[in-house]
Amino acid sequence: METTSTPHPHSEKKKGGQATIKVCLNTKCLQKGGAEIFANLKEGLTKEEALILPVYECFGYCKAGPNIALNDNILKGVRPFTVVEQVRRELDNPSCKADGLGSKSLDALDAVLDDITRL
Ligand code: FES
Structure with a gap:
């Protein structure tokens, strides 16, 4: 007798993959609790949820710190005891962030445009 298995509707894993979280551990963020934030993220999130890197x-x-970057979108002023919940909320419903790590200031972009137009 042949059997087929149908996954239970609530047993499917949520798609989206592993997030990358960079935790700023430079002087100011470190003074404001960066190390605690790093430790709490490591403890509170699974490896499937996120890769957590010290920066x-x-x-x-x-x-505005302490700061983390979630998939290169900066979350400012995170708090050690709420950061795990905040990251999960953000992963469920990403907000639009203007301050990505790859973003440049308008002045920096002007310099790039000047270089291009000189060619
Ligand atoms: S020390 Fe400058 S953003 Fe963290």
């Missing part, structure tokens, strides 16, 4: 280069938003 020692400043993201450039020290005043």
